[in-house]
Amino acid sequence: MNPQQANQTTLALAGVSKSLGGVKLFTGVNLQLFQGQSLAVVGESGSGKSTLLHLMAGLDQPDSGEVFWAGKAVHNLSSNAVAAMRLQHIGLVFQAYYLMPHLTAQQNIELPFLLANKKPDTTRCRHLLEQVGMAHKAGSFPREMSGGEQQRVAIARALALNPPLILADEPTGNLDEDNAERVLQVLLSACGAQGCSLVMVTHSAKAASHLNHILNLSDHQLAELRPANKV
Numbered sequence: 001m002n003p004q005q006a007n008q009t010t011l012a013l014a015g016v017s018k019s020l021g022g023v024k025l026f027t028g029v030n031l032q033l034f035q036g037q038s039l040a041v042v043g044e045s046g047s048g049k050s051t052l053l054h055l056m057a058g059l060d061q062p063d064s065g066e067v068f069w070a071g072k073a074v075h076n077l078s079s080n081a082v083a084a085m086r087l088q089h090i091g092l093v094f095q096a097y098y099l100m101p102h103l104t105a106q107q108n109i110e111l112p113f114l115l116a117n118k119k120p121d122t123t124r125c126r127h128l129l130e131q132v133g134m135a136h137k138a139g140s141f142p143r144e145m146s147g148g149e150q151q152r153v154a155i156a157r158a159l160a161l162n163p164p165l166i167l168a169d170e171p172t173g174n175l176d177e178d179n180a181e182r183v184l185q186v187l188l189s190a191c192g193a194q195g196c197s198l199v200m201v202t203h204s205a206k207a208a209s210h211l212n213h214i215l216n217l218s219d220h221q222l223a224e225l226r227p228a229n230k231v
């Protein structure tokens with residue numbers, strides 16, 4: 001990919017390959033994601049979806065290939081440099097949520113502001129809590145929340161700094177149908193209204209069908225399934 005092509009994307013992967021524990025997960029993954037686009041990644045458990053998302057987030061290094069955020073190469077930067085860029089560029093929802101246990105829901109959502117040396121926008125954070133249906137738990141600690149409630153706080157936290165790219169690993173995995181629909185709409189409206197792009201790993205065909213494209217990770221390759229039907 002030439003630099004000009006990469007520059008127009010919020011996320012680009014070029015020839016990315018990864019093995020773990022001596023087992024090949026995927027090879028030659030190419031992908032370009034433009035502003036406002038949404039992408040679902042589906043595939044069997046253990047196929048490497050979370051690993052791929054971690055590579056996209058610069059949390060792990062590819063064995064070969066290149067990762068770009070808004071045209072900037074991240075695969076060859078120091079982990080400190082990537083962390084600083086990640087804070088500005090990416091909202092990340094981990095499969096295991098990773099909320100800070102000693103902070104309340106509201107404080108967890110305000111944390112990205114503090115990490116970025118910014119004054120927390122408490123009104124925005126409160127609004128995000130409302131959007132994911134968690135305003136009533138603003139003062140609760142993670143140990144006082146169910147898995148699905150923690151998941152919704154983690155989604156609100158990912159949106160706190162209004163990042164250009166959201167990477168979400170099974171963000172509806174622990175949610176009932178109504179709450180799954182609610183957080184999907186929150187994520188998709190961030191794409192629509194704020195023009196950010198979204199990569200979402202999911203086992204839910206219904207959730208995937210809301211997104212612009214569905215990519216299947218299978219047989220070590222990432223390949224597009226039929227274009228998603230908008231529901």
Ligand SMILES: Nc1ncnc2c1ncn2[C@@H]1O[C@H](COP(=O)(O)OP(=O)(O)OP(=O)(O)O)[C@@H](O)[C@H]1O
Nearest residue numbers: 020021025043044045046047048049050051052095
């Ligand atoms: N640090 C590691 N060392 C060795 N193998 C690992 C490591 N981390 C993950 N794996 C293996 O790599 C494979 C891919 O893991 P990954 O978590 O990416 O799968 P996944 O597609 O996200 O699965 P799921 O749908 O269950 O979340 C799995 O077989 C897993 O056991």
Ligand SMILES: [Mg+2]
Nearest residue numbers: 049050051095
């Ligand atoms: Mg996973």
